[in-house]
Amino acid sequence: MPSSLPDIRHSFAHLLAAAIEKMYPGAKNTIGPAIDNGFYYDFEFAPDNKPSEKEFLKIESNMRKLLPHWKGFEKIVATPDEAKAMFANNPYKLELIEGILAKGEEITLYKSGEFVDLCRGGHADPREMPLDGFKLERVAGAYWRGDEKNSMLTRIYGLAFNSKEELDAYQAQIAEAKKRDHKVLGPALDLFTFSDLVGAGLPLWTPKGTIVRNLLDDFVWSLRAKHGYERVEIPHITKKDLYITSGHWDKYQDDLFKIKTREGHEFAMKPMNCPHHTQIYARKQWSYRELPQRYANTTACYRDEQTGELSGLSRTRAFSQDDAHVFCRMTDVKAEFLKIWDVIHEFYPVFGFDLKVRLSRRDPAATDKYLGSAANWDIAENLLREILTEKKVDAIDGPGEAAFYGPKLDFMASDSIGREWQVATIQLDMNMPERFDLTCVNDKGEKERIVMIHAAIMGSLERFLSILIEHTGGNFPLWLAPVQVKVIPVREDHDAHATKAAEVLKMAGIRVDLDLSPAGFGKKIRGAKDMKVPYTIIIGDKDIEAGKVTLESRDKGQIGQMSIEEATKTLLEEASRKIS
């Protein structure tokens, strides 16, 4: 039976450790598992003798030299004392050995060539390890056992596949993804920028980028509006009192941007909108007849993220949420969830995302971690299950994935190059209403505790745009493109006709870019392609003679000659449809 890919990958980790042992005497090896695209191995090196990526070729060639001497992985069962003696000067392995003993399992060593490693097994036949199917990829820091209180080890990542062809294919795929990288494409398409003066994680939106943001936001709003949502607006800071009541002041202290007033009072930038929104609800006493109250608000939030974690638009310190909160009774929850469900399913497929759902519920083994009565949790989780049954959706079960304040439905989208992103989420919140004492008067005349539903569709506009840019490769559909059509005169003496044509398009509400620059024709065409403009209208002698223009599509190529009115109609018609 041929060796499995994980076994091959794990075996490469051994091979790496063997090469490192030879080249860096005294380096302590720790653990080296197989991962999705290869393997890694964590080492503790002497501080003045760490390998850098420049050494990779040398390490790889050592690995290639060692492998032919490996006949197999010989399993050796060791007694605790033998094992401890063997790794006496490697505290990491000793810790692993203690762990194995504590579980009452036997200690196994695997010997390949000269190299012996503590390992639970799962290896390939060395003859099946392709010498040209692996490549050391990068060096990174990693905490021992993933805990930042522990020492930082040096992790070496390697790629490993069944063959050189598979490795090449993987690297080609990575290169393709890199071309779509929103951090490169976004600024190239003039959608957003960063400034060293403003700071890391604080994107600035250009006119073009702002058009796209607003179009997306309007789209979500148009879907929400029919479900009875109302717009609200809130300030971006608050007295700390709000977050003391909500619990954020204690729990998320480190993530809050704090402000001191000149009078010495402490304020904070809002890291989320729910506490503010509760206070809009709390402005008066509500009858159950007036519920649900549904507040929608696209607004910026601020979180003091660690600098190392900031990345393009995916993780920022300031981001805009298309946030909404529903204040309702438990008996309304199902209906409200269904409304949000519909909005999500009207929104994401428009961009060609496939959605998967996860039911994020309590960890049955630790129900005491969660806030609220077990009875309410049962009701809530069952409501979500009913929704899934009703929608005939095969949801992923997520025990332990619930927030501490309530269960949720999480939506995952697959993009055009097969990556999966967690996008929208519908969350039930039994905590906020408790903390802020939110109630309504029920039909018996009693005060009744309400619940809250968090209902962001895009979540963060920044993050959604980062996904959308990479998903589309910057080729936005016509309705969303910041420039919908570029008008190009062939020669300078066609400028007047081009200007007139652009005017017609503009009057019709089409976003036009008229290129009257002195550049040559070829260059203007190139500019349109570079900016991924969906349509180009060309005006030259042939067109003027015929009293027409030439329409071309980014996606469909040459469309043909037609009157400017006809072209306008064509564009308007397509732009009015979100799904082509």
Next chain:
RNA sequence: GCCAGAUUAGUUCAGUGGUAGAACACUACUUUCGUAAAGUAGGGACGUGGGUUCGAUUCCCGCCUCUGGCUCCA
């Protein structure tokens, strides 16, 4: 925050212990062009604060910013 790498013109990149070059972009002039970069000329940069040195963009240290990981992510 931690580990590693990087930081040179608007952008993508060369290069050097004696203060720097290319391409594209920009400006001017020339060119008037039918499907992915016309020609000539010009302006424009060593992220920042220290240190070493006669002299630092180059070497050393701190910081900013970026990239890839780790940790975190209401």
